[in-house]
Amino acid sequence: MSEYTSLDSLGEFGLIRRLQEHVELQNPSTVLGIGDDAAIIEPGQKQMVVTTDMLIENVHFDLTFCPLKHLGYKAVAVNVSDIAAMNAIPTQIVVSLAISARYTVEAMEELYEGMRLACENYKVDLVGGDTTSSRSGLVISVTALGEVEKGKAVLRSTAQVNDLICVTGDLGGAYLGLQLLEREKQAFLADPETQPELEGKDYVVGRQLRPEARMDVIHELKELGVHPTSMIDISDGLGSELLHICSQSRVGAAVFQDKLPVDQQTLDTAEEFKIDPVTCIMNGGEDYELLFTAKLSDYDKLKNHPDITIIGKITDAAEGVNLVTPSGNAHAIKAQGWNHFA
């Protein structure tokens, strides 16, 4: 045990000093980072966006199969994904951690290393936070700030009839990655000698453990000259997010089942688990892709983009929000949003 450092040997201020050692600031808008009562930010002529997401042990993550470094990365990425969904550029985060005594200083450094990597990738400055103890599991609360030119933020409430409905990347993988990891955990608990059967499953497992925010697409859309008419990130599943856009924009939608982007490994894994891949796509969640709408006149700019798939169109509210099967049947999409309290 001597190679690990207990949290109480450092204390709160010692831990904060240790964790902030590797924090480097990258944004000109960051005037003052960690170390005072608050950080100082100067966005210039731009608007700022702010979002927050909390991750709770055994609700949002299971440390028996989620490495702390990946968890740190994910905690930042899911917040950056919300900033991306506003068409903004992430600039700063603050991080609050509640830590139970069973963690070591080295474990928290692993977590911070993952956050640091994400900050580097997304060019975000970690500018402050709070570190406290928890009686039970680990709690990670991240608040992210971003900048956007005035008038360029993209809301959920501004989709128009006849707009194209688009998604980035492919969907359903993160959910099946979780099913795989849960299966291997059960197998391990039943027989600790068992070897995990995750060969050839890197993609879906990676989708679950280390999702990326689609900042790349935000930059590409700007280069293409496409300004989305509405946008949301896919954290709860395509169905739930589409319903948010449609209800807030007071429109309907038709999404074509045979257009839904899905990876072959996702399809194979769905078959293995005897789950309909459409269910994984519509209700699985945690893919952190972007769902957006765009003007019909942007069709040519979007149709061959390797990271974007046009999956349907916005309709009158009266037509409802429907999934259209290859045979032409329309099924109403229902809110399957995760009820955390059920």
Added chain:
Amino acid sequence: MSEYTSLDSLGEFGLIRRLQEHVELQNPSTVLGIGDDAAIIEPGQKQMVVTTDMLIENVHFDLTFCPLKHLGYKAVAVNVSDIAAMNAIPTQIVVSLAISARYTVEAMEELYEGMRLACENYKVDLVGGDTTSSRSGLVISVTALGEVEKGKAVLRSTAQVNDLICVTGDLGGAYLGLQLLEREKQAFLADPETQPELEGKDYVVGRQLRPEARMDVIHELKELGVHPTSMIDISDGLGSELLHICSQSRVGAAVFQDKLPVDQQTLDTAEEFKIDPVTCIMNGGEDYELLFTAKLSDYDKLKNHPDITIIGKITDAAEGVNLVTPSGNAHAIKAQGWNHFA
């Protein structure tokens, strides 16, 4: 039980809708509040400050004696206190809640009502958040944003030798309020028929349960034309905060014990508990008053202010950070900051 609403009957989105019903926006810088991936803020020519604080059940609060409405108020006030300590004006907050299934919707509305009251008092807009479930207790994470004119933020690192050391209000009360509440809790657990003995203790109990951020003093200092040379809010006790200012400013300090502001009820309660009131003031914490330094030339503006007490002066770093007793003995002030992990 029929008058209470279970969380799972509303679900996450239902709970969010219910809680946000009473949220009203007050700041012109708030362009978009709750309801999208992120809120939008437009601070104009000003700098923004950002801070975050997390409150954990049974670490920072005990619901057997802390009413949820007070808790909600306090969760906002402690963040506003950090904004005040930067000499900034609070403008927006985002709130993340992790809630265990044993809470009802009505309980969360109580909590939100307290937050709403604090938002009203401090003129802060609640612009977003995250609501999730917890396996154990309640977790409240608040991030606050504020505005400050460029160059007017007051840091911890800018105190100068010969500056006056000042505190607002009086100190030690919140700690003794906690001792009283803990004593009554133990008495209640031993004999549930017992009546709480809190008569005549309103002040110290109130200091613990419903602290106020000293925004009033921030506005008054501006009117007086006093610009603090350094500032911090007192969350961990005067001693710990003074050490932060002195180490970050590379200076020493002499604080005079007989100048420390303390309320009579605090003194009486300290005597009842046989605790040295100086210990409560120096190490008690949670008073959420402001500790600041000011130029010697501001002495006349500060000396008779009813909410401000001059308690000492900044010295050379070589002289150390000392508490000077009435008999003239200097005792080095030690870091007694709360070690959450011990």
